[in-house]
Amino acid sequence: MGRPRGFDETEVIAAAAALFANRAYDGVSVDDLVTHLGVHRNSLYKTFGSKRGLYLAALRWHVKHQVQPLISEVGAARDIDEAVRGTLAAHNDDVGALDLLLMAATERAPVDEEVRTEVSAALHALDRAVSTVLTGTTSDNGDQPAPALAEALTSALIGLRLRARATASPTESDLAGAALARHLGPA
Amino acid sequence: MAHLHADGDTLVVEIEGLDKLWALKSRLTIPLANIRGATADPGMIRTPKGIRAPGSHLPGVITAGTFHIDGERVFWDVRDPAKAVVIELADERYARLVIQVDDPRSTVDLVESLITRT
Numbered sequence: 001m002g003r004p005r006g007f008d009e010t011e012v013i014a015a016a017a018a019l020f021a022n023r024a025y026d027g028v029s030v031d032d033l034v035t036h037l038g039v040h041r042n043s044l045y046k047t048f049g050s051k052r053g054l055y056l057a058a059l060r061w062h063v064k065h066q067v068q069p070l071i072s073e074v075g076a077a078r079d080i081d082e083a084v085r086g087t088l089a090a091h092n093d094d095v096g097a098l099d100l101l102l103m104a105a106t107e108r109a110p111v112d113e114e115v116r117t118e119v120s121a122a123l124h125a126l127d128r129a130v131s132t133v134l135t136g137t138t139s140d141n142g143d144q145p146a147p148a149l150a151e152a153l154t155s156a157l158i159g160l161r162l163r164a165r166a167t168a169s170p171t172e173s174d175l176a177g178a179a180l181a182r183h184l185g186p187a
Numbered sequence: 188m189a190h191l192h193a194d195g196d197t198l199v200v201e202i203e204g205l206d207k208l209w210a211l212k213s214r215l216t217i218p219l220a221n222i223r224g225a226t227a228d229p230g231m232i233r234t235p236k237g238i239r240a241p242g243s244h245l246p247g248v249i250t251a252g253t254f255h256i257d258g259e260r261v262f263w264d265v266r267d268p269a270k271a272v273v274i275e276l277a278d279e280r281y282a283r284l285v286i287q288v289d290d291p292r293s294t295v296d297l298v299e300s301l302i303t304r305t
Contacts, residue, residue: 030273031230041234042257045283049275050224052299113303 009047010061012037017058017066021100025055025108056114062100063122070097071122075129080153081181083133085174087157098161105158123158127151134184156180189264189286191294193301198222200274200286202264209243209251210264215284223275225298227291232268237261253281261285274298 015037019028030051034041048054070087077083087098101122108115131150157177164173190201200215207213235256236244242252242263250263259282265271272291274284288294 029230030226030228034230041228041231042259042283045224045226045273045275048224050226050273050295050299051228052226052295053224 007039007043012039012047013054013057013061014065016054017062017100020055020058021062021103024103052112055108056118059100059104059115059118063118066097067101067122068125071125071129074126075132077133079136079181080130080133080184081178083130084157084177084181087161087177098158099165102158102162102165123154127154130154130157153180153184188266189288191286191288191297193219193297196220198298198301200284202286206249206251206264206266209249210262211241211252212262215262215281217274217276217279219301221277221279222298222302223277224302225272225274225295227295228271228273228285229269231271231273231285232265236263250285259283272298 016033019032019036023032028051030041030044033039033044033051033054037044039047044054048057073086074083077086101119104115105119105123109119110116127147127150130153131147134150134153160173160176160180163176188203188206190203192199192201194216196219198217198219200217202210202213202215232250236250236254237256239252239254242254244250244252244254248266250265252263254261254263260280262281262284263286265285265287267287270287270289270291271285272288272294274286276283
């Protein structure tokens with residue numbers, strides 16, 4: 001029973017993702033959500049159940065529509081240099097393709113099991129994409145890089161993104177990323 | 188003021204003190220499967236509450252009892268809006284509960300962890 005919701009659910013979830021990407025979870029009040037999303041409080045509760053329900057929907061939307069395309073791009077890169085640049089270049093657009101994921105990883109994943117599951121799955125997908133590229137670049141001698149190497153590289157890339165975001169200096173991260181790629185790339 | 192605790196597969200909401208009188212209710216028992224989530228929401232007090240029946244509503248002092256809005260029944264028991272928690276329900280007499288608790292953050296964590304486990 002109920003009236004039509006009168007709002008586009010996907011649009012609201014995308015707007016919530018943008019809000020949660022830039023502010024701590026506890027720093028986003030229901031007042032903020034009502035104001036920024038333009039949805040009535042009762043509708044918000046009826047549709048998402050709770051602030052956490054909306055947050056999970058936003059995180060899943062972010063992974064599917066912002067992180068996955070980036071992962072596909074990384075997986076399709078010709079070499080590790082291109083993959084590194086692809087991951088880091090994402091800070092140049094204003095969508096912030098990894099920002100909510102990074103926020104979730106540092107803030108909510110340690111205390112919320114469902115968030116942890118989403119974050120782990122996304123990071124592992126990124127590991128696999130990086131691993132594909134690494135395998136491609138070292139296939140000449142038939143050596144398979146350990147998956148751990150891909151994980152280490154993913155972690156380094158995430159660290160660089162975090163620094164780029166924190167210092168507002170993408171150039172430094174680009175240089176660091178290029179150095180990393182040179183080191184790992186074929187001699 | 189309300190006190191919450193888990194009892195098997197249910198969440199028990201006990202209304203404490205004189206609020207029992209104002210809210211005309213002392214205890215609500217909700218199956219965990221019918222709980223959709225909990226949110227600390229100090230701003231909830233400013234939403235339109237609809238028509239009260241039965242219960243007590245002295246704006247600025249106490250909002251307690253059953254309120255009807257948009258075809259939904261909402262149970263309120265709030266004196267201090269800063270400590271209000273909204274619990275969204277499904278397939279229950281009430282669409283949601285708005286109750287005042289001692290520690291909103293730990294109440295939200297408790298409810299969310301109970302329903303995540305089920």
